Amino acid sequence: MENISELTQQYTTVLQKVQERRECWRARSKPFLIQFLTGVTQQHKLNWKAGANELMLGLEAVYLVFDHEPSGIVEQSPFSVVQKMKIGGFLSFSQTRNGQIIVWISYPFIDGMTDEKPRTDMLETIEPEEITEENVTRYIQKFLEEIIEWENNARDEIGFVRHRKPGNGH
Template identity: 65%
Template sequence: MLPVTCVSLNAFNKRMENITNLAAQYAHSLLKTQDRRQHWQLNSKPFLLKYLNGIAEKCKLKWKVGVNEILQNLESVYLVFDAEPSGIVEQSQFSLVQKMKVGGFLSYSQTRNGQIVVWINFPCIDGMSDEKTKAEMLETIEPEELTEENVNRYIEKFLHEMIQWENDARDEIGFVRHKH
């Protein structure tokens, strides 16, 4: 049987080895986040802006490319449809109000650790629902995975979803309830 001090010393050494390994893993995670953020600024964001603008120019839809840079290292580049009349008009004795279709965008958004979340936000008819607009996350990727092939795949998925939104009656059937 080993003396108590040897067992305690072995347990202590194991714990210290574990703590040292975990500290090294944490330091590596911090460096990885820095690398991702640098890759986004130097490569991914400029690539997305150029590539998406090329798509928007080639495919003549009412859409544009935008950048959200309000929070550094939580930026996004997106392809968004312009707001436009929905064709739905609310009329009363005194007014006619054209309801606008807003939204519908594909976003490439940085996460807190520098990875990129690719997601879709669906359009909505302004003033027709109290619910938040539907969003769908497509994938979380590394910044270096933003290639022409992957971006094309996401744009195809986005357009497919927008076509379905326009063609399918997914909304509640009935009348808009007015709040009093």
């Protein structure tokens, strides 16, 4: 019975920590992120914006996202000309089910060029109270470095799946 008592106390403590994380996110971390990221987009003029996904309370996210824009790739046929769009890329601070925050990047992609999902990288899992100006600045720098690398690197542009002909093995 002693072991059960210890485990029930441990579980109660864990549940309390989840509630503390959610309250910290709601009261401090989320408003700070929205304000700070909005300030960054206003100070540093790029085709980006800050926003929040609040569809699921307790699983919210605040993000910095590049707007969709023409990629410079145009698909031509005898009947149409289609401008391929580059779909943003974003840095997200996403709440998990236990109230911790996952910081992650979704890379840009050219719509309709491959059948694969956009690449994502998780940077870190942190506590809501670790969302500070210093840490967020570090994540934004990492995000921009990764986006610059993506723009400069052609490795993931292989395999224009839509243009393959069935049965020719290419």
